[in-house]
Amino acid sequence: MNHWREPEVSSDLARRADALWRALTYLSVAQLHLRSNLLAVDCLDVSDVKPRPAGHWGTVPGTAWVLTHASLAAGCGIGMQIVPVLGAGHAGVVQRALAWLTGDIARVYPRYGRDAGGLAAMAAAFPDGDTLGSEVHPALPAGAYMGGWLGGAFAFAQGMALDSPNRVVVPIIGDGECETPSTAASWLAHRALTDTRVLPVVHLNGHRMGGPSLLGAMSNEQVSAYARGLGWEPVVVEVGAGPALAEHAEFHRVLVAALEATARGAHRVVFLRCLKGWSGPIGAHKTPLTDLAGDSCQLAALRAWLSSYRPSELFDADTQPVGALASALDAIHVGSVLPDALPLPPPVAASGRGFATEVTTVLRAHAATGDIKVFSPDELRSNHLGELQGEAWTHEVLAEEVLLGWVAGWTATGRRGLIVSYEAFAPLLLTGLVGQLKQRRLIEHALPSINLLLTSYGWHNVYSHGDPSLITALLGTGDPAVHVLTPADSDRVAAALDDALRSTGRVNVIVAGKHTTVTYPRETIDEERHRGLAVWHHLSDPGEPDLTLVCAGDLAAAVVTDAVSRIRSCSDCRVRVVNVHDLAALMAPDLHHYFGTHAAVLIVTLGHRAAIWGLLGGRLDRDVEVIGWSEPPFPMPQDRLAAHAEFDVAGVTSAAEALLARRKR
Structure with missing residues (x-):
């Protein structure tokens, strides 16, 4: 039984929510399918539509629903900042619709202003608009998590909410996302956190991308038991089948009550159960109308679909919001987190103590x-x-x-x-x-x-x-x-x-190895930190080298240090040793300054040889060899593993001699 306090929701608020939801959904459908005449629903012809629409429709209605109510809830006196976070990258079309209505997109992309031209430009550019793309964008409201990493939004929201007592983060999570390891583990991992106010809303539309979702196939009782077993108090709200205003009022009551409980430190979760793509072609993941230019039936279906949102109640002839939509836009607040510049401690001096x-x-x-x-x-x-x-x-x-x-x-x-x-x-x-x-x-x-x-x-x-x-x-x-x-x-x-x-x-x-105890002269540390590498003069001969030994990592430094004297005595050559502190330095154009003009180069690295070859990119016009990690064929002792990879004194010496021999030919 739900024991949360359910605040009264006025009929005006329900009408505002309904208008905002219809506007977001309408503008999303328009972006998917239209390139002009975005509000002339009855007059649409082939010249107004995209011949081959592309984009994702299925998540739009539910995402728009949650964004609508989360944005309106910010003005309900909770006394907390409410920050929605979109988990599905495919919800970008909804995010763009909201950002156009609020004017946020015009601040980033002025060509998408709050007028007919701006709206048409935004729709025409979808999904291939330069620098904006089609998916969730971090410069727009609710886009702090971009969505390319499927399943990470819940944990991301928990991180945003850490030690933020005046903030409730509301990740909007798809039921498909709940099958990912990241989301599945986040429910339980929340127990390891304190002072973290997160209200997940699970968009339970029954489908992932290509088929039924596992969570969506569960009954309300099973879903609730699953959440409670992980320490979350659930409520399931079903929308899309009954009178719209009543459903808006019910969901808003539930959401505000859950936000208030979360603000007090409780663990709440809201499951929004609906059909995927409701109010349009049901069950479709991507847009189902793919041949608008060649199929008159599809064009007629699009007119009917767009008309169902009653755009004439939402916008005037100049595309300006009117009525309940204008009132909703005056009342909403889409929270975002702006990072603050925080103090740093004084530089921390090393002590040589391990x-x-x-x-x-x-x-x-x-x-x-x-x-x-x-x-x-x-x-x-x-x-x-x-x-x-x-x-x-x-x-x-x-x-x-x-x-x-x-x-x-x-x-x-x-x-x-x-x-x-x-x-x-x-x-x-x-x-x-x-x-x-x-x-x-x-x-x-x-x-x-x-x-x-x-x-x-x-x-x-x-x-x-x-x-x-x-x-x-x-x-x-x-x-x-x-x-x-x-x-x-x-x-x-x-x-x-x-x-x-x-x-x-x-x-x-x-x-860095946790067993590291050896220390080397500190005279080059500043150069290593700022340039990424430095010549170790204590191991190097003066003048132009015949062979440059490059070490990257503590074990590499140790084996090169031990091998230098043997190489020098066996080959009668001038040796230079370079320590690499930042592997990215190997992409620098001036490596000759460190490696010498013509010296053969032997690089010893902790990681894969391929990583070093990729960084060098063939830019060293000389003999070069790399020693690094070599996958062992079976378990073996450490000394045998090192010998297997030539990552020991004998291997480094042998490789150096081979390089010098080639150089003399």
Whole structure:
């Protein structure tokens, strides 16, 4: 039984909600199908329609319904900021409709102004409008989560709501999304958070993209039992079958009551049950009218479909909102989160006391400003950071995708965050990280970076725990926002972590072994931090080298350090050693300054050889060889794994001698 307080909903509010919903849905259908005469429904002819419409219709009615009521609820005296977050990227057509009505889209794209010309231009450009596209856009209302990473919106909303007592975030989640690991784990993971006000609204329309959804096939009782079993108090509201005003009034009562309960710290969830695509072609995922130019029956169907929303009640001849729609637009507020500039601590000096001490010191210094969160999949103790467990600013849950959603939502509010995990598990984050890279390219203001600290890589782990694929794939994007930091010792780990937490607009991946105890001279640290690499003079011969040894990572630095003297004595050559602190530096055009003019180059890296070859892109016109991770055929001891990959002194020496021999021919 539902015990929530249900506020009275006036008939005027229900009429405003109905008008706004009809306007959003009408404008969405118009964008999908029309290129001109957007309000001349009865006069539409072939010249007004798109010959081959493209886009997604099925999610439109339900998404428009929730956006309508969430926007109107902001003025109901709850005393909280209400921030809707669209989970489905395909809901972009609804988002554009709302942004045109509110004028938000014209602030970003002036050609889409609040007049007939602006509306026609917006519709004509869909779905291929330059720089805007067809899916959810982060520059428009409700677009903080762009949707390319299916299933991440719930966790993203939780991250946005962390430590924000005056904000309720309302993620609009599809029932298909509920089948993804990210969403499924987010229900339970919410228990690991405190002071987080999230009201998920599940769009239960019965279908995912191509077939029936698992959640949609469940009865109301089963859906409610599922939610309660995970610690959420549900209510199911069915719309699309009864009188529209009554359904609007009922849903609004439920939503406002749920918002008020969430504001008090309760865990509520609203299930909106409806037919996919109701009020239009039922059950369609994409637009079902695909041959408007060649099929007169489809053109007639489109006229009838558009007419059903009674556009003459919504707009005057100049496309200006009138009546209940104008009143609704005066009353709505679509909340968004604008990141604030937050204080940073003074630079954190390294102390040479090892990985755990350095990392803990840096994180505590940043935590003192009150705007950092550290997330880990139950690996803090394993990563020698157990001292941080139990801190209010650390959260552990065994679901990497959820952690990425949390840190993405948290940093979207202008605050700084870090994920600490194993290198072997990090590939689970790839889709979400690429989605975040895509999203953040579209945001005018640079957000705090998404930071990962990866330890326990394959060289020091068991057979099943060796996989540097995340780094290879991220570097393969060629995105200048990607920085893979490979500090050679714990002092450099401290510098890399401090720099990453201070940075904005980047995805920083720090690869550092938790067992690191060796330290190297500090004289080049500043150059490594600012240029990404530096010559290690303590290991290098003066003058132009015959061979340049390049190390990237702590294990690589150790094996190169041990191999230098043997190479020099065996080959009677001048050797230069270069340490790479940021793999992105290998894309720089001036590598000759570091590698020498004609020297053969041997690069030793923690990750895949292919990642280095991709960064170099054939730009070094000389003999080059790369030693890196080589997948073992079966479990083997660490020393044998190193020998298998030539990642030991003997292997590095042999590769160096082969390079020098080729150079002499």
